[in-house]
Amino acid sequence: MRRLMYEAQRALASPVRNPRMATVIGRLLGAAFLICFGTGLYSHFLQNPLPGMHFATRPAYLYQFTQGLHIIAGIACFPLLLAKLYIVFPALFAWPPVKGFLNFLERATIALFVGASLVQITIGLLNTYQWYPWPFPFRQVHFALGWVLIGLLAIHIGVKLPLITRYWRKAADGSEPDHLAEAAHPDRSKNPEEVRLWGTTRPGGITGRLLDYIDATPQKTKRVSRRGFLTTVAVSVTAVVGLTAGQTFAPLDAANVFGPRKKGVGQQGVPVNRTSKQAKVADAAMATDWALTLVYAGTETTFSRAELQAMPQTEVRLPIACVEGWSQMATWRGVRMMDLADVVGAEAETSFRLISLEERGSFSKTQMGYEYVRDPLTLVALELNGETLDLEHGYPARMIAPGRPGVLQTKWLSRIEAISA
Numbered sequence: 001m002r003r004l005m006y007e008a009q010r011a012l013a014s015p016v017r018n019p020r021m022a023t024v025i026g027r028l029l030g031a032a033f034l035i036c037f038g039t040g041l042y043s044h045f046l047q048n049p050l051p052g053m054h055f056a057t058r059p060a061y062l063y064q065f066t067q068g069l070h071i072i073a074g075i076a077c078f079p080l081l082l083a084k085l086y087i088v089f090p091a092l093f094a095w096p097p098v099k100g101f102l103n104f105l106e107r108a109t110i111a112l113f114v115g116a117s118l119v120q121i122t123i124g125l126l127n128t129y130q131w132y133p134w135p136f137p138f139r140q141v142h143f144a145l146g147w148v149l150i151g152l153l154a155i156h157i158g159v160k161l162p163l164i165t166r167y168w169r170k171a172a173d174g175s176e177p178d179h180l181a182e183a184a185h186p187d188r189s190k191n192p193e194e195v196r197l198w199g200t201t202r203p204g205g206i207t208g209r210l211l212d213y214i215d216a217t218p219q220k221t222k223r224v225s226r227r228g229f230l231t232t233v234a235v236s237v238t239a240v241v242g243l244t245a246g247q248t249f250a251p252l253d254a255a256n257v258f259g260p261r262k263k264g265v266g267q268q269g270v271p272v273n274r275t276s277k278q279a280k281v282a283d284a285a286m287a288t289d290w291a292l293t294l295v296y297a298g299t300e301t302t303f304s305r306a307e308l309q310a311m312p313q314t315e316v317r318l319p320i321a322c323v324e325g326w327s328q329m330a331t332w333r334g335v336r337m338m339d340l341a342d343v344v345g346a347e348a349e350t351s352f353r354l355i356s357l358e359e360r361g362s363f364s365k366t367q368m369g370y371e372y373v374r375d376p377l378t379l380v381a382l383e384l385n386g387e388t389l390d391l392e393h394g395y396p397a398r399m400i401a402p403g404r405p406g407v408l409q410t411k412w413l414s415r416i417e418a419i420s421a
């Protein structure tokens, strides 16, 4: 077995399978993980703020930017993670598989790390397509796994720190170290003990034929040069990012082949995530007696649509920036939220609860911190792109505010209640 494993490693040896390459790809992957974690936390706390948390409302595209980055970095992880696994693949054939307790812990955390990473980026990607082929709640699991991954990343970096620091820079003479290949080729190893131990004669019979097979198949992989490998990784990352980033980054829209949403597609040129049918609001939204109720200090004030239209109207350019990574800029017109707050006499630091006509659904009730209430760009919108708001975009009235995730831009508004501090 030992010999078989050794031969497997030898056969898999390649110029790209070395610790320098593992470090180069590893730090890109590490950076992508950190970006995903940071932007993910930001998105999470916007939706579930801890008591006393407040957020920047500007720039207005802040969330479009952070969440776009989250999805782009997450998508880039696919080729990067595959590249990393390709590089360290021969380590699977180390024999004995564990050399003591610490080594066991190290290998177990790596196994967990790889598994959890694959699950995380896969469910994240499927979520952008609104496809949930699993029985658990996506957000909670994605959030929890994020913490698990950051912990495992810290352990992994800690354990590999000596290697990482050693191979952080290119060797002084410009050559790339060939650590794994060296270890796998006894004839090239500097350790004579290793050479003597492994010898060169092959066993016969089945084992021998298996070795012949292993030795013959990876001929192609052996020829993978470092430059070719890095080019492949770079092209793959550029391709997967370039072909999806257009869903949030307008200049790349034409190349948006795989991104689940296209700009300009949908009623009034804006994509729709949840339809009036799915939300079961069509009847209530089209009812002639619809009115928006504001509740402050126990007093209810109602505004019919005509009354809202009679108030001063403001036009703003703000994006819908969905947590699922797509975003779309649009022109909205309606009543400033701060004007409504003033009409009912709300104090400057009053936050509100936004309640939709939609009766079920996790976004039928959301909260709006006073920093958004008091931002002059925050509107109870009545018009979109120069027309009366379409039913699918929240008719009779919907909330639109700068720097917030799409899920908090409540459609089909019904009530706006002050949250007593």
Ligand SMILES: Nc1nc2c(c(=O)[nH]1)N[C@H]1C(S)=C(S)[C@@H](COP(=O)(O)O)O[C@H]1N2
Pocket (backbone or CB within 6 Å): 270, 271, 272, 273, 274, 279, 320, 321, 322, 323, 356, 357, 358, 361, 363, 364, 392, 393, 394, 406, 407, 408, 409, 410, 411, 412
């Ligand atoms: N009441 C209600 N409002 C909602 C939603 C919802 O499910 N119910 N979906 C939100 C989500 S996830 C997004 S991205 C935006 C999309 O707005 P649009 O359909 O006008 O593009 O609406 C938000 N407002």
Ligand SMILES: [Mo]
Pocket (backbone or CB within 6 Å): 273, 321, 322, 323, 324, 406, 407
């Ligand atoms: Mo969304």
